[in-house]
Amino acid sequence: MSKKWQIIVPGSTANLGPGFDSIGLSLNLYLELTVSLADQWEIIHVSDHLPQDIVIEEHLIYTIAKETAARFNKELPPCQIVMRSELPYARGLGSSAAAIVAAIELANLVCELQLTIQDKLNISSQIEGHPDNATASVLGGLTISQMNEQGIVDTIHVKDLDASFVVFIPSVELKTSEARKVLPDQLDRSYAVRASANANMLAASLISKDYERIGQYMESDLFHEPFRSSLIPNFDEILCAAKEAGAYGTALSGAGPTMISIIPNAIGDQFVFTMKNRFPTHEIILTKADHQGVSAKILNDVLT
Known part of the structure; x- marks a missing residue:
């Protein structure tokens, strides 16, 4: 056996x-x-x-x-x-x-x-x-x-995060090794302090499950998204459209090229329907943790 x-x-x-x-x-x-x-x-x-x-x-x-x-x-x-x-x-x-x-x-x-x-x-x-x-x-x-x-x-x-997540998956690949090449080797001290404070606030918001703040600080990254956003299809358009449709916030998923929005559970199906019409070249999936x-x-x- x-x-x-x-x-x-x-x-x-x-x-x-x-x-x-x-x-x-x-x-x-x-x-x-x-x-x-x-x-x-x-x-x-x-x-x-x-x-x-x-x-x-x-x-x-x-x-x-x-x-x-x-x-x-x-x-x-x-x-x-x-x-x-x-x-x-x-x-x-x-x-x-x-x-x-x-x-x-x-x-x-x-x-x-x-x-x-x-x-x-x-x-x-x-x-x-x-x-x-x-x-x-x-x-x-x-x-x-x-x-x-x-x-x-x-x-x-x-x-037990009480929220839903929507991923926007483009048809292109982006290996993490390639996405890391566009990151700077050093950051100015005052810039790094702001970036670190935003990360601290995101972590605190996640622990306290303050969803409005989670969304706010998801969109406040200074470590990598400013340097990677040009590699991501429809980065700015998805960010704006998701906010208009009721997302708490949107960010890159890992190094990209997928983007992810955190949204209230109640708007999940309508949000996906709206985003699919807006971005037909992306695979858009409603998920949970x-x-x-x-x-x-x-x-x-x-x-x-």
């Missing part, structure tokens, strides 16, 4: 404006793996969002799962993995972080690593290089995080 597992990981948005590399929010858009032990490696993609031509040795799930097992002196056994994803690649919705978190969970299950939540936070954030998307995918909800020089993550976890984070279960015992 051989076990078969299901791993589900939420996607995420990061930054929410000035919360640069530290604030993450999980969304109810998911990456799903169905895993069983096998004689040789096989990874099957069954979603349009996933590429079809990646060799096993270069696949992110394989490389991260193998690396995670090796950290604990374990050898990863061959698996068959069926992948489904609602997360478009390189659009700012945490697709790579979700894959990293899924791969860590895969190694945890098949190698019986018995990882703690803190282990998962540390390993995923170390691999990502920053803790925003990764912590949100591990924990669910909203996370405000810091990773020290030793790679240890400290997170404040905010649950995911509150579970990464989850795994044994599906059944299957004959080998």
Whole structure:
């Protein structure tokens, strides 16, 4: 008999404006793996969002799962993995972080690593290089995080945000590595003080669930959006149209090119209808925060 597992990981948005590399929010858009032990490696993609031509040795799930097992002196056994994803690649919705978190969970299950939540936070954030998307995918909800020089993550976890979120997904990709190239190496001190104060106010507003202020400070970023906005299709138009239609606020989702609005629950359907008519070239999706984070279960015992 051989076990078969299901791993589900939420996607995420990061930054929410000035919360640069530290604030993450999980969304109810998911990456799903169905895993069983096998004689040789096989990874099957069954979603349009996933590429079809990646060799096993270069696949992110394989490389991260193998690396995670090796950290604990374990050898990863061959698996068959069926992948489904609602997360478009390189659009700012945490697709790579979700894959990293899924791969860590895969190694945890098949190698019986018995990882703690803190282990998962540390390993995923170390691999990502920053803790925003990764912590949100591990924990669910909203996370405000810091990773020290030793790679240890400290997170404040905010649950039950009473709002909806709308993502504006353009047809173009924007890799985070490319979006980082336009950022300045240094900021003037007075400019940095204002940017930091805005980030502090966003974090405080999120913790206190002051939605008007959340929207205000989402739109007050000075760390990255002023430098990236020219890379984003319809950036200014979406910002203005969303506000006119009742959004609390709008910001880049991660490094972009997707944008995200936080809106009152009551206007969700009408808001999406209005935005779809206004921006027909974008995929516009109404979402909520995911509150579970990464989850795994044994599906059944299957004959080998």
